Amino acid sequence: MHPQTLSAAKKLVAVTKRALGTKKIHLIVAPPAVFLRDLAKSGRSARVSYAAQSAHFEAEGAHTGDISMGQVKDSGAAYVIIGHAERRALGETSEDTRKKVVAALSAGLRPVLCVGEAKRDEEGDYLEEFTQQVIIGTKDIPKNKLKDLVIAYEPVWAIGSTETMNPSSMHEMSLYIRKTLMEPFGKAALNIPILYGGSVDELNADQMLRDGEVQGLLVGRVSTDPVRFGVLLRSIKDRSAK
Numbered sequence: 001m002h003p004q005t006l007s008a009a010k011k012l013v014a015v016t017k018r019a020l021g022t023k024k025i026h027l028i029v030a031p032p033a034v035f036l037r038d039l040a041k042s043g044r045s046a047r048v049s050y051a052a053q054s055a056h057f058e059a060e061g062a063h064t065g066d067i068s069m070g071q072v073k074d075s076g077a078a079y080v081i082i083g084h085a086e087r088r089a090l091g092e093t094s095e096d097t098r099k100k101v102v103a104a105l106s107a108g109l110r111p112v113l114c115v116g117e118a119k120r121d122e123e124g125d126y127l128e129e130f131t132q133q134v135i136i137g138t139k140d141i142p143k144n145k146l147k148d149l150v151i152a153y154e155p156v157w158a159i160g161s162t163e164t165m166n167p168s169s170m171h172e173m174s175l176y177i178r179k180t181l182m183e184p185f186g187k188a189a190l191n192i193p194i195l196y197g198g199s200v201d202e203l204n205a206d207q208m209l210r211d212g213e214v215q216g217l218l219v220g221r222v223s224t225d226p227v228r229f230g231v232l233l234r235s236i237k238d239r240s241a242k
Contacts, residue, residue, distance in 0.1 A: 001032055002224040009035045012226055013043055019230040020047060021237040026216075028079055028112075033067055040076030051079035051112065054087055057099035069100075069107035080104050083114045083137060085156045094136035101137055105145045113137050114197070114218070115177075116154040127176075134180050146185055150193045151177055152218045158198030159220070170196055170212035202231040209236065 003009050009031050020027060030051040031039055040050040052075075056066040072080055082104065083097040097113060104111040115133040117126040134151075141149060153173055158165050165173075174194050181189035196208050197218030205217055222228045 006035050006038055009039060010043075012224065013039060013048075015226040016223075016229060016233070017043070017048060019226075019233045021234065023047065025233065025236055030079075030081055036072070036077055037075040044076060049079060050075075050077040051081055052077050053081050054084065055080050055082075055100065055104070057096065057103040059103070069103045069109055073107045073109055077109065079110045079112055079150070081112045081114065081152075083133070085114060085116060085154050085159055088114075094133050097133070097137040098139050101149070102140045105141065105148060110148045110150060112150045112152050112195070112218070114152045114154050116156055116198070118156045120155075120157065131180055134177060135184075138181065138184070141185075143185060143188065146188050147191065150195065152195040152197050153177065153214075154197035154218060156198075164199045164201075164204050165196070165208075165212075167208050167211035170208060170214060174213035200232075202228050202235060205232045206235040 003012060013029060013031075016027065016029075026047055026049070028049045028051050029039065029043075030053050033052060036050060036052060044050065052067065052072040055069050055072050056063050057069075058066075059068055059070060069080065080100075082100045083092060083094070101111045101113055115130060115137065117130045120126050138149065153170070155165055177194060178189050178192070181192065193215040194213070195216040195218045196212055196214045197220065200208065200217045200219045201222045205219075208214060208217065219229070219232065222232060
């Protein structure tokens with residue numbers, strides 16, 4: 001729920017767009033739903049797209065307080081975040097994410113499916129929870145729609161903490177995600193973009209992109225700070241220019 005006003009949201013987007021620099025960066029902005037239409041209708045470009053933070057899987061109906069995928073699409077957004085850790089904490093299940101992914105694709109949106117374990121254990125039991133999130137969430141995706149899927153790995157234990165995942169460990173998780181998806185989808189799974197989210201900041205973004213086997217980042221609180229986010233974007237810009 002940041003920022004509090006549309007005016008502040010427009011200023012934040014404007015500052016961020018100026019910091020983009022290189023054409024190799026694609027920015028996806030996921031503002032509060034009440035600001036989505038105003039921002040998306042005036043600020044879309046080849047390098048800037050918009051996303052809803054969440055949406056319901058039903059096309060319409062008595063779901064007070066929710067928005068549908070069709071309404072998100074009509075607002076001008078191209079993406080929708082599904083299964084974010086904060087939504088799962090409120091009770092969203094993997095079965096819900098399965099329905100939402102299908103609904104998003106049917107509405108012409110690209111789903112950003114968030115997956116990640118709550119905590120890790122030395123025995124590796126956390127992998128079962130994580131694997132089921134991936135398998136169930138992608139279960140009903142038609143193979144011809146797989147190209148529109150984005151996976152965001154966000155280990156819950158790293159969100160909002162100073163404990164960022166080691167890039168080499170993220171590299172292993174990226175390979176594991178692709179291996180899991182190759183069983184139902186074959187080699188097409190190799191082309192699915194994988195993002196990392198979990199205390200991403202201006203200090204670790206470049207290394208995660210370099211060594212984590214990820215194609216992008218799901219940035220949280222730092223994205224609401226134009227100074228810090230600008231530094232983060234410049235670190236990516238410098239990397240892409242090398």
